[in-house]
Amino acid sequence: MALTDSQIERYSRHIILKEVGGKGQQKLLNSKVLIIGAGGLGAPIALYLAAAGIGTIGIADADSVDLSNLQRQVIHFTPDIGKPKVISAKEKIQAINPDVQVRTYQQWVSAANIMELISQYDFVVDGTDNFAAKFLINDACVLAGKPYSHGGILQFVGQTITVLPGESTCYRCIFPTPPPKDAIPTCSQAGVIGVLPGVIGSIQATEAIKFLLGKGKLLAGRMLTYDALEMKFRDVTINRNPNCPICGENPTITQVRDELELLTVCDLEKP
Amino acid sequence: MTITINGKKTVLPENEGRTIHSLLEELDVSQRLYVTVELNGEIQERDAFETTPVAPGDAVEFLHFMGGGC
Numbered sequence: 001m002a003l004t005d006s007q008i009e010r011y012s013r014h015i016i017l018k019e020v021g022g023k024g025q026q027k028l029l030n031s032k033v034l035i036i037g038a039g040g041l042g043a044p045i046a047l048y049l050a051a052a053g054i055g056t057i058g059i060a061d062a063d064s065v066d067l068s069n070l071q072r073q074v075i076h077f078t079p080d081i082g083k084p085k086v087i088s089a090k091e092k093i094q095a096i097n098p099d100v101q102v103r104t105y106q107q108w109v110s111a112a113n114i115m116e117l118i119s120q121y122d123f124v125v126d127g128t129d130n131f132a133a134k135f136l137i138n139d140a141c142v143l144a145g146k147p148y149s150h151g152g153i154l155q156f157v158g159q160t161i162t163v164l165p166g167e168s169t170c171y172r173c174i175f176p177t178p179p180p181k182d183a184i185p186t187c188s189q190a191g192v193i194g195v196l197p198g199v200i201g202s203i204q205a206t207e208a209i210k211f212l213l214g215k216g217k218l219l220a221g222r223m224l225t226y227d228a229l230e231m232k233f234r235d236v237t238i239n240r241n242p243n244c245p246i247c248g249e250n251p252t253i254t255q256v257r258d259e260l261e262l263l264t265v266c267d268l269e270k271p
Numbered sequence: 272m273t274i275t276i277n278g279k280k281t282v283l284p285e286n287e288g289r290t291i292h293s294l295l296e297e298l299d300v301s302q303r304l305y306v307t308v309e310l311n312g313e314i315q316e317r318d319a320f321e322t323t324p325v326a327p328g329d330a331v332e333f334l335h336f337m338g339g340g341c
Contacts, residue, residue: 041340072341129341152337159337174314179305179336187339197340223334234278236332241314 001026007099011053019215025053029099031212032056034118036109036137037127038085039063040187040197041151041204043075045125048205050093050100054212057093058121060105061085072194109133111256114140123208124148127201129187131178132259138163138171139256142246147211149204149219154185156193156228158200161219161238162207166247168220173241173248178259196228272327291331292320300333307334 003011003022007029014020014028033054035042038061049057065073065080065088073085080088086104093102109117109128118124118140126137126148134150141148142165150171151160163170203224210216225234246253273282276298283289283297291310295303308315309332315323325331 037340039341127340129339131336131338134338151340153339153341154337157335157337159335174307174334175336179302179338183305184302184336184338187341192339192341236278236309236334237312238309238314238334239312243316 003029007053010097010099014052020213024213024215027214028053028209028212029055031123032058032121033208033212034058034060034121034124035127036060036124036133037129038073038075038089039069039127039129040072040153040192040194041127041201042085042089042125043073044198044201045127045205045208046075046089046093047096048202049208050096052205052209053097053099054208055099056101056103056121058103058105058117059086059089060107060109060117061089062106062108068188072192072197074198109136111136111258114256115144118144118146121146123211125204125208126150127204131184134171135178135259136256139246139253141165142170142172143254143256149207151197151200151204153192153196153200154187155190156196158196158226158228159223160200160203160207161223162211164218164220168218169223169238169240170244170247172246172253173244174223174238176241176243176245193228196226199226199228274325274327275330277332289325290321291315291323291325294325294331295320302335305336308332309334 011025014025015022031054035045038059063085065076065083065085067081075092076088084106086106090102090104093100145165147164149162207219222235222237242249273280291308311330
């Protein structure tokens, strides 16, 4: 399927890049990316992937837009308060780029639904706000061999790493088990500077695009950390961990499971 | 002695008995009970923190949990 005249114009700044070109843009248009979480990280990820012409974007989030989200979740606008985040996000994506097919999942990811969900996508981006989801996404992606981008933020610092299952360091290589509930503060408890998810989420979107194009050097086997107060990026090489409970030499995790006791939601208390 | 902590050369008092465990206390590292420690490029087992020595010239990275996305 050739690009239309309007697509050639829309994506012209991509197409003139030798790393993208018409072929690369076609690849993006034929690609499917799942964004889990339509909050601080999910907002810039969804906006940039939509503008880039990722052909199919899935968004999963059970939450609705709250006034306290708007300081950082730039895909949601003031009139969206009370609206499901996936619907609000879908409306913005379609307004930016009608080329994009949007699939919405107004639900939390769980052991019961995640394997089926990720199987439909080429790349997964973690934009979630709790450790239960972060460990679940890692486990599901490692078990399914699905590449994904991890992102985490708190106050003025953020981290991100790209996981190529079986090839590069996974989240559990670094953090074998989740921290106990309430051991690590959430953004709603400790705060977050509104622009921080914009920085980390934009890097995650960049990784998704590079992976889909097959260009450049991915953030695999190294974790990027960002400190907004010091204004410093660090790139820490992290080798695979032979004792990793899911991708090490003797894995003890062979199927996904919910870490229900860990589930905390940033802005809303779970009923 | 000088060790590299999170990429920064750091001078610490001479102490031949310094371990990962004692270093975490000495520096009052945040999330001390949960932080991941990488020593010279290898992730260290928490069970061995008290017996793993930290020697001059070593490179230590503290990797913290960040659960937000919110």
